[in-house]
Amino acid sequence: MNHVDGNALAGPLLELFGVDMTTATGRCSGCHDVDLLARASVYISQMGAVIHCHSCGIVQGVLVEIEGAMSLRLPGVALVTSAAE
Amino acid sequence: MSSTVAPGKVIWHVARVSAVSEETPTARRIELDIPTWPGNDAGAHLDVRLTAPDGYQAARSYSIASSGAGKRVVIAVDEVPDGEVSPYLVRALEVGDELEVRGPLGRFFLWVPSDEREPAPVQLIAGGSGVVPLYAMAAAHDQHNDGSEFRLLYSVRTSGDVFFREELDALTHTTVDLNYTRASDDATAPPGRLTQDKLAALTLPPESHPRIFVCGPTPFVEAVSGWLVALGHDPLTIRTERFGGTA
Numbered sequence: 001m002n003h004v005d006g007n008a009l010a011g012p013l014l015e016l017f018g019v020d021m022t023t024a025t026g027r028c029s030g031c032h033d034v035d036l037l038a039r040a041s042v043y044i045s046q047m048g049a050v051i052h053c054h055s056c057g058i059v060q061g062v063l064v065e066i067e068g069a070m071s072l073r074l075p076g077v078a079l080v081t082s083a084a085e
Numbered sequence: 086m087s088s089t090v091a092p093g094k095v096i097w098h099v100a101r102v103s104a105v106s107e108e109t110p111t112a113r114r115i116e117l118d119i120p121t122w123p124g125n126d127a128g129a130h131l132d133v134r135l136t137a138p139d140g141y142q143a144a145r146s147y148s149i150a151s152s153g154a155g156k157r158v159v160i161a162v163d164e165v166p167d168g169e170v171s172p173y174l175v176r177a178l179e180v181g182d183e184l185e186v187r188g189p190l191g192r193f194f195l196w197v198p199s200d201e202r203e204p205a206p207v208q209l210i211a212g213g214s215g216v217v218p219l220y221a222m223a224a225a226h227d228q229h230n231d232g233s234e235f236r237l238l239y240s241v242r243t244s245g246d247v248f249f250r251e252e253l254d255a256l257t258h259t260t261v262d263l264n265y266t267r268a269s270d271d272a273t274a275p276p277g278r279l280t281q282d283k284l285a286a287l288t289l290p291p292e293s294h295p296r297i298f299v300c301g302p303t304p305f306v307e308a309v310s311g312w313l314v315a316l317g318h319d320p321l322t323i324r325t326e327r328f329g330g331t332a
Binding site for chain 2: 003007010015023
């Protein structure tokens with residue numbers, strides 16, 4: 001199965017944050033690249049989603065849903081900035 | 086468009102299937118009636134969630150072919166062999182059935198009419214069923230023409246695999262180019278994979294500074310976006326949506 005991109009996480013992250021996060025920006029703590037969530041590489045499995053930096057490939061985040069509750073770890077993101085209105 | 090979800094606002098909607106029809110031999114067009122739907126801009130997607138009798142749930146994302154303020158939402162689903170959700174939607178779902186849908190989603194991949202006096206041209210590039218959100222953009226542009234030039238390059242296996250054939254033919258403000266990868270009914274255009282040279286010949290040049298939307302299987306989107314940058318397009322003008330799958 002190929003990876004997809006951050007567009008695919010719009011729904012789960014809407015539940016977590018209450019806003020559409022595809023245009024939110026993340027700064028990679030590995031290579032310091034700054035880009036929109038929609039451009040990240042995302043691997044989806046039965047367990048959840050793993051978010052990789054589109055530039056350097058490090059794991060930026062892991063999203064899992066257990067019994068309807070969403071949890072997100074962001075070990076590879078130094079800064080998240082919401083999209084300007 | 087405000088992206089804020091107000092407290093108590095519905096995220097999961099109950100959708101009722103109002104019509105189904107064969108789109109291609111492997112895909113189906115599904116029309117949904119969603120009373121709580123807030124409307125959507127062109128290019129948005131939604132998530133469909135199915136729940137088995139034992140409580141097991143599976144959700145998948147599908148692009149929306151319709152746009153505007155209405156409560157009627159159209160999707161077109163290509164069957165993924167061995168898939169968990171698409172075989173049910175393509176083969177078993179019937180008019181009157183109910184589905185849970187979450188959306189509208191995907192602020193990154195939207196087209197809305199520009200209020201600029203000379204809006205940038207727009208180049209749409211689709212691989213296979215990736216045409217669905219791009220068709221929505223072209224149809225919205227036909228309805229709300231903001232004066233921008235629109236072009237669609239659609240790469241698809243054969244003429245029988247074309248989604249929205251009649252609707253694409255009826256577009257009056259979008260130039261549509263088809264690239265057939267497996268079999269062509271045009272003797273002057275033999276079938277074959279899209280290449281950087283074909284892409285250059287069939288899309289707006291970098292000098293016209295188009296806004297570009299690319300949607301398709303991941304290998305298609307990776308190849309096309311790489312070629313676009315090699316041809317001189319600014320990466321920031323390219324918006325991409327990958328749905329996995331195979332080339």
